[in-house]
Amino acid sequence: MIRSRRRRRALAAAAALAIVAAASVSSAQDATAAPNNVVTTPPMGWASWNTFAAKINYSVIKAQADALVSSGMKDAGYQYVNIDEGWWQGTRDSGGNITVDSADWPGGMKAIADYIHGKGLKAGIYTDAGRDGCGYYYPTGRPAAPGSGSEGHYDQDFLQFSRWGFDFVKVDWCGGNAEGLNPQTAYTSISDSIARATAQTGRPMTFSICSWGNGSPWNWAPGVSTMWRTSQDIIYYGETASMDRVLTNFDSAQHPTAQSAGHYNDPDMLIVGMPNFTAAQNRTHFGLWAISGAPLLAGNNLATMSADTRAVLTNREVIAIDQDPLGRQGTKVAEDATGLQVYSKTLSGTGKRAVLLLNRTGATANITARWSSLGLTGSAAVRNPWTGTDLGSFTTSYTASVPAHEAVLLVLSGTDGGGSGGDKTGTIVGKQSNRCLDINNSSTANGTQAQIWDCNGQSNQSWTYASGKQLTIYGNKCLDAYNKGTTNGTPVVIWDCNGQNNQQWNLNADGTITSVLSGLCLDASGAATANGTKIVLWACGSGDNQKWTFK
Template identity: 35%
Template sequence: MPPRLRATLPCLTAAALFALALSPAPAAAEPRATSDTPLALTPPMGWNNWAHYMCDIDEAKVVANADALVSTGLAAKGYDTVTVDDCWMTKSRDAQGSLVVNTAKFPHGMAWLGEYLHAKGLKFGIYQDAGSLTCEKYPGSGAPQGGGADHYAQDARQFASWKVDYVKMDGCNLWVPEGATKEEAYRDAYNDVAKALRESGRDMVLSASAPAYFQQGEWGGSDWHKVLGWVGETGHLWREGKDIKVYNPAAPATSRWSAVLGNYGYNRWLGRYAGPGNWNDPDFLIAGAPGLTAAESRSQVALWAMMASPFILSSDVSKLTPAGLTALGNTRMIQLDQDPMGRQGSVVSSNATFEILVRPLANGDRAVAVLNRSSATRDINVPLDEIGLGDCTAGAQDLWTGTSREVTETLTGKVAGHDTGVWRLSPRACAQAVPTGQIVGDGARCADGANTTGVGAVVMAACTGAPDQRWTAGKDATLRLAGECLSAGEDRIVELADCSDRAAEQPGQSWSQRRDGTLVEEVSGMCLTAPAASAPAERLRLTECGDHRVDQAWALPV
């Protein structure tokens, strides 16, 4: 059946209901960095070697890929930060405690490499680790196991002397002091890293890997949610989970599509943390590289753009497929990713075949994407009234082709297997849109009003995109389904009931979402809580709000 969806909205209402010969040419003058310069106001873009070369990296490969970014035109389109990942240094620091460049791999050194990149109009990124050793057992910046002095400040000053612009700070081998939890140790370490970079004398974007060391499945555990809550205080972007599948030169045709879907899977629910200067990072773009078809490459670009994710390639840029290069260089898709509002798109409808996302944009437009998970070309059918634009017509631009048309009631089209269609909708003279779509909770299940256990019952069920999972968020802080309001009933059981004419004054019908994902009923101050996955027919209820409980975290339409 063609997919149907409900939409998103740019408004935040009552209680902020749903809260953006290698010789470099003469270097051009660089912008002067200041300690109060806002950084990463849009998602960073560029290249990193890891998912293609891993430790098989050297100066020649970095320079060749930097040159390819320029010659392909990708650098001019924003892919401007070239980052050297793990294995660039020797296994020991020098007598002064400084990191030592492996000159067999990088004969001209890192200061030279930074100068070369800057002369090309590019930025220079480098890898380190907040632990005692990097993931590949090179010297890390953190304290040794058992305790002792760290090297955060010394390494930050060394990077500043090389004119580094971007630091990827991994989280392997991080010492947990006695009496501290792992989560506390990571928080202290990454705060120290951020402080060292701020005091280094040079502005450097910080990519923090902390959340990835706490991920437990797509919905995550309590500590994962805790780390997501504070990592934005330290880094400008952060890795939340698994690495994207790396290229295997011994079996280059091995599919990497499942890794793209997996990383998209855990990232798609985290929009509440994203905004200018803070970005959820589901890892590298491998579009156009071995292991993805042309359609799958387009899907990754589209989904990453809808999620306001960093556009960081990890491939041999000179060998990108023509279709992959076209997708990566699509200026309309780049503009979508870099939209200055910085709101991450929301999943508003999903089932086994289709997933539909909507993203509000700075000029009032809406981006709509339809992912076809199946292997066959499918017709798609997206009624405007199910994306909150029921009183509207809209101009619809296909971001892949650039063609435009008017849509009066329903956005239609075809999407190939494993592909993702994306349209930019410009509403015409109509009332403000209403945030509409799924309420997703523990285990990526949906709040469902199917009345399976009695009139007005709300349970958790597999997400289907059906009308009994299609909620709207009202300006009066209500959550509505089929004309009824989510309400706190007797014995703390949550139910659907008639909406009060004065919903904000009606006990149990006024809701607000906190940044940690909890959905709070305003009168009682208690939190909406999902039943265990083993009890699918059990009704949702209110319980005391806990500390980053996974059964109290919710993803809502934007």
């Protein structure tokens, strides 16, 4: 959290070729690799900050864990109980290990993690990337806490968190910001520390980057974390919940090319059910996060929430939109008049879309979703997930009356007809090797050469074929014929997507994948089938090392 309101290619050819030719091992075998595959859907749970700020202790967290279960939220998919800022006042023992007030945390932090686990839930904890955390710069309910960050203790602290039993760690940026640290450098180091801790304890931790969008984390965080904050806080200490802030944070999180299954833009914790928010505002807010495929971390007081709030937070059909396994972020596909917007999210299955009609204006208005802008053709069935009712079948479009500052959420079932709504995501499997097209060690570096490796479901094997004929990975990297090569042996690498034709590919009926620029085929070099075999371009032939299946 933050309490203030502040807001190419340049590699030499020899260096790049050295990169693409380098032999190394798969990320699945590298203990220092970033923990990129902890989750496959957006994390769901509850976090303490929005309601309790730093005024937390064992009893507060226990009561919320109990309520997460008794309210039905656990059964609806919420897993994490996240202890945010305020649990620690920056104290350490002579060995540098974190110590806590036993009056607040009887039995220490392991005891509360054990209690959470005993409820069938997962436990989350919090620290800062700098020396002094947010509790030092912005004390909120507790005295200023110097030393309440993890800088200088990364390996030690994340190992301690893992040994205590925590499954999730949020790392804030108050100290990092004040010290002028580089966000990418700091958070990459932290990611490596988490991976080393996991290698020792066997307990992976979901990693939440909270740099408030500083350093444009959507450009690099998919390679090192599960989720990354894209904006400042959705509510500040002592404030009233605001739909304007909800929309600001929603807008700031629009980085769809960065998002994929296991890696998520984070517009911040939910304020559904916070004081002065109406039922309609709760639904609009929750619908915005669902269409975004954002993490769903409730921030209200679960022990005292109303039946209406509980109904919003536990609506299974809306949750399913958020949790769709494709991991897509919905994008704006139409705005016929200023402030009358249509967002579309491709769902798993054939011809499935979630659609949100958002009215940002001050008056009720009709908003139309047209199948052509959603990548659908023919008739489509329309359903209201909030009420669980089918609204009928429509041939080319659907229009709804949307109240001012609210949204209508829909689920459509039709026929894919091309366009951005019809993008396909999956693995690309070699016919000869039965191994997957893979980016070694989950690297996001420009010039990393593609290879084949045992299929493992990780994000470095998840490809999206977009309407512009690009094959993308991590949301923002494209499969690229290196240096616009058109000759046999040209390395096939990943590079920042740039719209050039050396990043365009034809997926052909005979199983070949050809470069639009050269017409050459994607080829497992030397017809080899071993893990680590590099991918190059080669004149198309009849060999199975040039045949691929997009699954």
